[in-house]
Amino acid sequence: MSENVLVAKLREKSGKGPARKLRVQGELPAVVYAKDQQTLSISICPKETVKLFLGPLRRNVLVNLKVEGSKPASKLVMMKDRQLHPTKREPIHIDFVEVDLKKPVIVSVPVKLFGKSESVTLGGKLDHVLHKMRVSCLPNQIPQSIDIDISSIGFGSTHRSEEHTSEL
DSSP, X not given: OOOOEEEEEEOSOOSXXXXXXXXXXXXXXXXXXXXXXXXXXXXXXXXXXXXXXTSTTGGGOOEEEEEETOSSSEEEEEEEEEEEOTTTOOEEEEEEEEOOTTSOEEEEEEEEEESOOHXXXXXXXXXXXXXXXXXXXXXXXXXXXXXXXXXXXXXXXXOOTHHHHTTX
């Protein structure tokens, strides 16, 4: 696992007005949720944040969040939710959740099909219904994708998600 570090500043005020002022100053408002701890309101650099979440794991990336003015100063977090600007598609707010490396998390992982099915080569149609799958695993063992070989699929056959998740 590569080190993904994001530097954040603790913010005193929360709400719509202070969040708008932060965005005008070029900062991105965010929140960190943790079990049995107070919620932290922070501000982060939007360019670094976007760059961080464009990697192969996308939203499932583990981030070492260094919060200036907080104890402990470093937290291991994952993105829980994000709000995007309706026309620019840029993030306007992000929610992080603190994770424990020893406890499993539930994440959505993309499903990728590879190979060429016999039935497709003979004129059949492949219907790829499930593009993402929810997986429960430890935070440092999240797969980039679930790859499924479809070369052995015949006419009218169906593959179920249970057949592939046991391998993870």
